[in-house]
Amino acid sequence: MKDGEKRKIKVSKRIGNIGASNWETEIIDKLKKLIKSSGKSIDAVFGQFDVDGGGDISASEFRKAIKMIGGLGLTDTEIDRLMQRVDADNDGQVSYQEFSAKFRDDPDFEGRMVKRANDRLAEFKEKMILYMTSSTDAYKLFDSSKEARMTYLDWDSLIRELCKLSKEPVPCYSIIKDMFDTIDTRHD
Ligand SMILES: [Ca+2]
Numbered sequence: 001m002k003d004g005e006k007r008k009i010k011v012s013k014r015i016g017n018i019g020a021s022n023w024e025t026e027i028i029d030k031l032k033k034l035i036k037s038s039g040k041s042i043d044a045v046f047g048q049f050d051v052d053g054g055g056d057i058s059a060s061e062f063r064k065a066i067k068m069i070g071g072l073g074l075t076d077t078e079i080d081r082l083m084q085r086v087d088a089d090n091d092g093q094v095s096y097q098e099f100s101a102k103f104r105d106d107p108d109f110e111g112r113m114v115k116r117a118n119d120r121l122a123e124f125k126e127k128m129i130l131y132m133t134s135s136t137d138a139y140k141l142f143d144s145s146k147e148a149r150m151t152y153l154d155w156d157s158l159i160r161e162l163c164k165l166s167k168e169p170v171p172c173y174s175i176i177k178d179m180f181d182t183i184d185t186r187h188d
Pocket residue numbers: 050051052053054055056057058061
């Protein structure tokens with residue numbers, strides 16, 4: 001091999017590495033554009049990914065959804081790599097907040113989400129006191145596992161019941177999920 005050829009190989013390897021480190025970012029940008037052009041809200045897209053409605057996207061749900069989107073031609077390994085990037089807290093599940101933080105075009109989004117969740121939570125706590133004596137009693141009542149740890153589904157039924165009692169429309173998925181994430185971190 002001539003010296004010139006060796007150098008060429010070295011250079012292209014280095015470019016290959018740079019490409020690899022930006023690879024996830026590129027795919028995320030592509031997905032962001034796809035989601036935007038679909039005209040669907042981030043809530044709707046998250047709901048499609050979260051097939052079992054548990055409130056989180058598992059690795060297998062993520063794989064299936066990405067494959068359904070099509071056109072990206074990613075392998076399972078590549079999809080898993082992408083998921084690792086989206087799964088910011090590394091618990092093996094993509095939460096609504098992690099999902100929207102990556103796929104929504106909005107830099108202030110997270111701050112506003114936290115504020116919105118806290119505002120809504122305060123509202124619902126008032127309702128709990130009004131209709132169910134105290135929020136602690138309400139949590140106990142809907143904690144189906146009785147392990148003092150509410151699941152997302154427990155929380156969802158609590159909110160639905162409250163809305164029934166107060167004759168108000170049930171908030172959309174993302175709002176229920178935001179509040180749950182806020183409560184969950186406080187109770188853990
Ligand atoms: Ca799920």
